[in-house]
Amino acid sequence: MATRTAIGVDLGATNVVVSWVNSRGETEILLNSEGKASMPAAVYLADDRTIVGEEALLRGRRHPERLAAHIKADLGSRWYHSAIGGVHVPPEALQACILRQLRLEWDRKFLGSKVVTIAVPAIFNDVQRRATIEAARLAGITNVEIIDEPLAAALAYAEKIPQSFVGEEQSLRKILVLNMGGQATEASVLSLNFHGLSALATEGDPQLGGHDWDLCLARRVAEEVSQLAGRKWLMNPGLRFRILEFSQKAKLALSSRPATHLTLQVGERTHKIEVTREKFNAAMSELVTRVELVIQGALSAAHLDWHQLDGTLLVGGASQLPAIRELLEQRTGRLPEAWISPYEAVARGAARHAFQRLHSTMAPMPAIHSQCTHSLGVEWEEPITKQKMRKTLIRRGTPLPTEVTRELIMRGAQRKSIVLSLWQGDAENAQHRTLIGRAVLEDLPADLAEDWPIDLKLEMGINGRIAVDASVRYTKCIVHLVMQRPDFVSATHFNLWQQIVESLSGLPAYVEAGKLEDIGGKKIPVVITSSHPAEASVQEDSEPQAVEENRLLALLRRLMPFHRGATQLASTSEAAVAAPVSGDQSARRTPPALEVIEMHDEL
Template identity: 30%
Template sequence: MGQSGKTNFIGIDLGTTFSAMAFIDSFGRPSTIPNSNGNNTTPSVVLFGADGIIVGEEAVQAATMEADRVAECAKRDMGSRHFRKSLGGKQLPPEVISSYILKKLKADAERRLGPISHAVITVPAYFDEKRRQATVNAGRLAGLEVLDILNEPTAAAIAYGFHRGFLKHGNHDAEKPIRVLVYDLGGGTFDVTLMEIKGDHFRTLATDGDVKLGGRDWDEKLVNLIAERFIREHREDPRQNQESLYDLYRAAETAKRTLTEREQALVVMSHVGTRFKTTINRADFEGATAALLNRTRITTEIVLQQSKLTWNDVDRVLLVGGSSRMPMVERMLKEVTGKDPDRSVSPDDAVAQGAALYAELMIQKRGLGTAHNQFSVTNVNSHSLGIIGIKPDTGRRMNRVVIPKNSPLPAMAKMNFTTHRPDQRSVLVTVVEGESEDPEACTPVGQFMVRDLPPGLPAKWPVQIVYQYSENGCLKVNAMVAGQQQGASTEFVRDNSLSDDDLMAWGQRLKSSNDYFAV
């Protein structure tokens, strides 16, 4: 079965619009696993139908008929308490929706490999801690032990390194470091990561991105373009009808793919019995989406600036993600970098295959098997991690950065604080992500309470906060009060994520896969 001895595992690219999975064959090569329909990618779409739950192509086909029961792009809501819309009148957490996608991928993989117990799941490099933990929770709900979560650009770089032969022992050419800029434009998220590959070591130099920018936004521009033409001809807005809107998105997605290969695309859609045809040319499409492309350009330039390198220091520009196929992307990157973008790895398969290679390594580290390919990875954090304190001279709340953005992981940092008033018996610690001193401009990660401080402590009694940020971007925070033998009692509470009790409850519901209404 090609899985390292005892344990069957896969690498999963859990995408916003499409997902993919891969395994390592008996020769140590990553291979994409087709789904039950024979396709290498599965639409990340879930239909919570009256007769059951459907994931993938069939859910897409049913979407126009049962729009209020279809969940798409759940990845964009990861870390939030609920998916952006109710499904059949019910509010579901996005990780529960994602778990159905993962269950489908797991089941399809098991048809080929037998029982699957472990997986590495990829996330955008720019995902914050809440979204990362939500992804782990989705894997747990799907019945997977998540070996690790891996940044998508890092996974793509690992796949690139494998196909270039950098992981082979004795490859002296691989000893010369090369710097690779990974431009990853997926269906719903966007990342740019600059990496250095030296032999079998992959080191992230800088990363940035946008968790709500991707091919879906290009689709939306096309939807509006088509709808405006429909309005001019028929005096009705098809976007106001849920079924027509789904039909519009399907037509727009098809047109976008056609315009990747051709100069124009014929669009056919219908609205309450009225069929409509129009032709979109590539120039119209690129004009309507120029601002979106420019956002990716700015991010690309920011990453280079953060790395303190020049384009002459960058050896390759690697395109990843299905939306990177658009000709406008390649033209823009060539103009910005002065280099021809590299398409040597499949935009659809690279991330899942890199995840599978990394999963094999994690299996070996846990003593569950052996790995054909040996390599190491150093990531950085995509967001600064700070703590909210009170400025003594003004009494105002402010964010103090503890671990700066783009710090190599794992990272540990300590910062000293003091109590605010005499006889203070507890301290509320608020953890945030963000660069600004203004707490309102930062993203809350969570809170914990330092309890049971001794009575009678004077004001300004020392409290030391320790941040430990792991390689997969997960955060642990501890506190130590001066004079105490042990750290004070702490409990970390992540905002907007499922508690262990919630996970257990949802896990029981998911055992009966069609019983999602049993709330």
């Protein structure tokens, strides 16, 4: 009998963690070939091959223009936010390189087939969720599903929680899951008992993550370095990188000790910069307030107060900051639960979800109910007035899974086709809406009467994925909406990108693939299948604009990666430290020579 293994992946913005379920039904963390429990989510495009993980970061120190990091933030966009070696690459292809490396790791350890679940942020929209699935396909992972990170974390804690926490069999406990990754912060309120768990409310801030703490501390350290050693030293990229690196380590160190320091030797002079927990907390007070507002938003949506929570589960490295734990203890009156490592919870929970999929016919498994985090609606144009009509079909906060059937009346007779656009987000604000697909009902009967009804059926699963069926009543005009976002790599070149990812080709292969995408990527299909053969609907897509960034900003944006706050940190040094470049071709002004620099981050 062929063996099958349940695999869970925490595909983080900074690091990735993999878990699996052993023969006893318990989750374990899969160590990589280097014996480590996590791998940096970074990709380096060398001339001869693609490098992933720790080595990618090390090489990226010398050639940041070849490094891609923080890729998760760009899922849902057509291109990674910066050109890599002068070429624009889809973020799915870069994420696929990371997933391929993970696939090789678990294929070496386990024989037979694998059932894989990848955890994604609860605030991901359908476009970002499908982008994650596409990245897995490019990496050669076929049997894959996704789950929201808060639900995954709750499943992991449910594996370890004592019976006294859950209470009686019918009793529901309200728990807060605070997920603080490198990129974003999410707060989810869940109800939990032995029968299952349900999401009651989710709130998030996609622009608030652990990197914001690193940047805030790095700016203050850079200011002290400037005062002690002179501003010119901040123009050295090696020193600025070490300041960022020290800030990351200091943030973690201050979680368990009252102070840490950095020793900087410049020439014959030695400078010591001390960072205490009190100074750190004072500097981060504004960020803590933003986290508190996110939690308050989730509690308000769930109609709960802080003291009505039965427990708090922490996920992600930034959640271990003393200021965050003190905030939760002060507002809830209890310490956060500590049954499982916050660095492993999401991966372990994803593995348990994969195990449930693998053994769905076995002993009863806890039921999982998610929640719609983005409203879903449809839009069409009236043929006579050309007015855009819009209708919300599934509202934010709706329990998942759900199925909705609506009747739409299309004004106007003798129409040859009807175009329905599906969007996700805020119905009243166009900037907060995302087009996720179009359905084209073609070859309508010539004698179709005015105001003829259209039946629209939408299904949304617990994983947030959407399926749509539309039909003109009493006719054979039916379409099943296959939602491929208009800015993904073209279907024509999907196999090409897949071959590049699988072969671990170097930068030249990406350059050639990028040229093909630029030539053929102006019109990308939106609708893939319908009941009537016809040309797919298309949407114009603008050419990628040249990304101009100097070497120092590239270092900050990619290596750590802190592209959201790189400009603020750069402002602590003198302006125009390097000439603007496009790709890696233009000349740069050389920063001041550095005679001796020794930095000791004694943690």
